[in-house]
Amino acid sequence: MEVIISDIQRMSSEDGPGLRVTAFFKGCSLRCEWCHNPECIAFHGELIWNENRCIRCGTCIGVCPNGCLAFDADTLKIDRAKCVACFRCEDACPGAALEGKGKAFTPEKLCRELVKDRAYFGTDGGVTLSGGEALMQPGSVEVLQCLKSRGIQTAVDTCGMVPAETLERALPFTDIVLYDIKVLDNGLHEKLTGCGNGTILENFDLVCRWAEKGGRLWVRTPLIPGATDSPGNIEKIGALIKSKGASVERWELCAFNNLCRDKYRRLNIPWKYRETSLLTESEAKRLAAAAEKTLACAQIRLTGATMKEGETNG
Ligand code: SF4
Ligand code: SF4
Structure with a gap:
């Protein structure tokens, strides 16, 4: 079964241990208000226009079979309702100003692409399936299977909102699960x-049982200003992790970043966090201290960028 991929990121050090290649799958089961990968929210393909690279030649307008493209003054307008994501315009663009997000791969073809960098994986690197939500595409299990058959270490970065059957089929071919736990209050989560x-939380139990038998489990909590960043939320998540004994190897607190604001603009999606600043160093340290106090697991790490007190990052 084919899978739809938004991007392949090489030499990544943020999606699990060691140096990795990360495949970002299209489509997600959640709609987190702060999502850092807006190009991975929709399951269908999408076109992005980079105005800085565009030489305004109009080639794309001529090749589009559906008449989706037109200039409005200096801006290329994309009629997203009519676009069928054929990406002919991307292929024809002489300025590499158009980027198609959502290309189809067979599991075998994607696997071949992902293992090209295996020389850099070293002893603890490998491939991570991320997104979006990779496990919402059933073909992701075949990708994992294919990678394992080639001796590649595999990680799955999941939001956990997936069918338990898919998770159960994926785990035998997975070495590391990166499991997002964002908020424990059910109403706030919704x-x-x-x-x-x-x-x-049910799937978290399932993954913890898998980890007890030798799988590696990392929990990740995004620290989102005004949403997930209360010490109370961090304490509750810490208590949950601690209640799972030694199942969880590492808990990462991932500081909010706003680098994705341009992606939202290019996709014509409004973003609630557009003007939100990074956490300050002291705010992030306060949350890390709240996490440490829970003694949730052996490794608790703060990741991502923060700003110094008094700096502005609007
Ligand atoms: S992806 Fe295809 S349908 Fe969409 S704008 Fe480009 S050429 Fe037109
Ligand atoms: S083909 Fe590329 S460079 Fe030319 S107008 Fe379209 S987006 Fe711009």
Whole structure:
């Protein structure tokens, strides 16, 4: 079964241990208000126009079979309702100003692409399937299977809002699960992500049982200003992790970043956090201290950028 991929990121050091290649799958089961990968929210393909690279030649307008493209003054307008994501315009663009997000791969073809950098994986690197939500595409299991058959270390970065059957099929071919736990209050979770967290917590139990038998499990919590960044939320998540004994190897607190604001603009999607600043160093340290106090697991790490007190990052 084919999979739809938004991007392949090489030499990544943020999606699990060591140096990795990360495949970003299209489509997600949640709608987190702060999502850092807006190009991975929709399951269908999408076109992005980079105005800085565009030489305004009009070639793309001529090749589009559906008449989706037109200049409005200096700006290329994309009629997203009519676009069928054929990406002919991307292929024809002489300025590399158009980027198609959402290309189809067979699992075998994607696997071949992902293992090209295996020389850099070293002893603890490998491939991470991320997104979006990779496990919402059933073909992701075949990708994992293919990678394992080639001796590649595999990680799955999941929001947990996935069918338990898919998770159960994926785990035998997975070395590391990066499991997002964002908010423990069910009502707040629903408000912030569009879904309650019942399924996510049930699947977390399942993954913890897998980890008890030798799988590696990392929990990741995004620190989102005004949403997930209360010490109370961090304490509750810490207590949950601690209740799982030694199942969880590492807990990462991932500081909010706003680098994705341009991606939202290019996709014509409004973003609630557009003007939100990074956490300050002291705010992030306060949350890390709240996490440390829970003694949740052996490794608790703060990741991502913060700003110094008094700096502005609007
Ligand atoms: S992706 Fe295809 S349908 Fe969409 S704008 Fe480009 S050429 Fe037109
Ligand atoms: S083909 Fe590329 S460079 Fe030319 S107008 Fe379209 S987006 Fe711009």
